[in-house]
Amino acid sequence: MSEPNPRLPGQPHIARLGDTLHVEQVSLQTLAREHGTPLFVYSKQWMLDALAAYQRGFEGRNALICYAMKANSSLGILRVFAQAGCGFDIVSGGELARVLAVGAEPAKIIFSGVGKTRAEMRQALDADIGCFNVESEEELDVLNEVAVAAGRRAPVSIRINPNVDPKTHPYISTGLKGNKFGIAHDRALHAYQHAASLPGLKVVGIDCHIGSQITEASPYLDALERVLDLVQAIEEAGIPLHHIDFGGGLGIDYNGDTPPAADDLWQQLLARIDARGFGQRKLIIEPGRSLVGNAGVCVTEVLYTKPGEDKNFCIVDAAMNDLPRPAMYQAYHRIEQLSARHGDAAKTYDVVGPVCESGDWIGRDRVLDVRAGDLLAVLSAGAYCMSMASNYNTRNRAAEVLVSGSSATLIRRRETLEDQMRNELAGD
Numbered sequence: 007m008s009e010p011n012p013r014l015p016g017q018p019h020i021a022r023l024g025d026t027l028h029v030e031q032v033s034l035q036t037l038a039r040e041h042g043t044p045l046f047v048y049s050k051q052w053m054l055d056a057l058a059a060y061q062r063g064f065e066g067r068n069a070l071i072c073y074a075m076k077a078n079s080s081l082g083i084l085r086v087f088a089q090a091g092c093g094f095d096i097v098s099g100g101e102l103a104r105v106l107a108v109g110a111e112p113a114k115i116i117f118s119g120v121g122k123t124r125a126e127m128r129q130a131l132d133a134d135i136g137c138f139n140v141e142s143e144e145e146l147d148v149l150n151e152v153a154v155a156a157g158r159r160a161p162v163s164i165r166i167n168p169n170v171d172p173k174t175h176p177y178i179s180t181g182l183k184g185n186k187f188g189i190a191h192d193r194a195l196h197a198y199q200h201a202a203s204l205p206g207l208k209v210v211g212i213d214c215h216i217g218s219q220i221t222e223a224s225p226y227l228d229a230l231e232r233v234l235d236l237v238q239a240i241e242e243a244g245i246p247l248h249h250i251d252f253g254g255g256l257g258i259d260y261n262g263d264t265p266p267a268a269d270d271l272w273q274q275l276l277a278r279i280d281a282r283g284f285g286q287r288k289l290i291i292e293p294g295r296s297l298v299g300n301a302g303v304c305v306t307e308v309l310y311t312k313p314g315e316d317k318n319f320c321i322v323d324a325a326m327n328d329l330p331r332p333a334m335y336q337a338y339h340r341i342e343q344l345s346a347r348h349g350d351a352a353k354t355y356d357v358v359g360p361v362c363e364s365g366d367w368i369g370r371d372r373v374l375d376v377r378a379g380d381l382l383a384v385l386s387a388g389a390y391c392m393s394m395a396s397n398y399n400t401r402n403r404a405a406e407v408l409v410s411g412s413s414a415t416l417i418r419r420r421e422t423l424e425d426q427m428r429n430e431l432a433g434d
């Protein structure tokens with residue numbers, strides 16, 4: 007039944023079998039019929055393979071992989087990583103509640119983010135998480151106060167801004183001087199000395215995170231050298247650091263991108279870490295996108311095709327509220343037709359959603375042979391799609407399905423209008 011080369015390039019878990027696309031062994035057409043559209047479908051195997059590449063890279067090392075769950079925080083996805091023994095990088099009290107709900111080990115949770123509230127700090131202290139990644143000197147003082155009031159010592163690492171250019175989109179680069187994240191390299195030693203003097207804090211590590219969708223090894227190598235310089239200086243000042251956290255940010259193949267493989271990247275980084283004598287240190291990383299991004303597709307139905315004066319539009323039932331990356335970052339997602347073409351003349355379309363914004367586009371200048379009622383798959387939709395989804399235009403958020411081999415499990419029911427309006431008060 008399968009065609010000569012049924013797998014999509016860079017997407018080994020998606021294949022064209024028979025007349026339609028499959029995620030692992032499950033037909034997207036069948037899932038769309040059963041659950042409606044727009045529908046997110048994830049391959050469990052792709053996630054486990056992505057995780058295995060990191061695990062291979064760290065074989066024989068004292069290392070902890072903390073899934074940066076803001077990439078996709080659905081409980082069914084978190085459960086996969088919790089069961090595989092992952093830790094989690096969280097950025098809010100809400101994310102903490104989610105990972106605790108799937109049975110994550112508190113000691114493997116690290117809490118990042120520039121704006122932690124006192125209530126969130128207290129919540130994380132009560133849960134006994136592994137580390138707070140602190141992003142400012144004021145935050146050190148506030149965390150100290152909260153910990154002292156709770157009769158505890160908060161384990162802390164300070165996020166250093168290494169001032170390296172990750173060569174990615176400006177909205178997802180985080181390690182440059184002009185970014186809001188972390189403490190400047192020059193201030194780091196001072197901040198550590200301050201942290202070490204506070205009774206409610208226990209310094210345990212150092213961390214950095216330079217950006218997202220990074221497709222070259224060099225920014226990591228640059229950041230590494232700068233972080234290791236600091237480790238040396240901080241320890242010379244008498245403050246031992248038990249772990250070094252290099253953040254996340256490794257890119258995925260959206261459109262022929264060629265990021266280094268996780269195990270290759272880590273071989274290079276570990277060689278440098280060993281050469282500088284830090285090989286025995288505990289290592290933490292915080293990958294998000296590279297653990298889920300290409301596991302997911304979004305299936306959407308063509309509602310209308312509309313010839314325009316300059317452009318043709320293919321209007322689909324998924325929109326910027328479901329797939330925010332194009333509108334936010336001009337991001338590219340590949341779009342595949344689910345079924346064979348009609349043999350009509352293919353046309354070049356802008357694929358757009360129903361939301362009343364010109365920014366509501368999903369793909370530009372795509373050659374498609376489609377009619378109303380056809381289904382399309384928007385690829386690489388596993389990361390920063392559902393977790394960023396909104397209800398703009400009072401659209402219900404999509405359903406999600408997790409596929410493993412030939413089985414498919416609904417992990418999120420489609421939202422209802424009742425869900426959306428539940429907390430609203432119209433007044434008299």
Ligand SMILES: *Cc1c(COP(=O)(O)O)cnc(C)c1O
Nearest residue numbers: 074118218254255292293294295
């Ligand atoms: C977003 C984020 C990550 C994950 O980034 P990816 O590009 O998804 O790997 C890791 N650490 C921190 C602090 C983050 O904010």
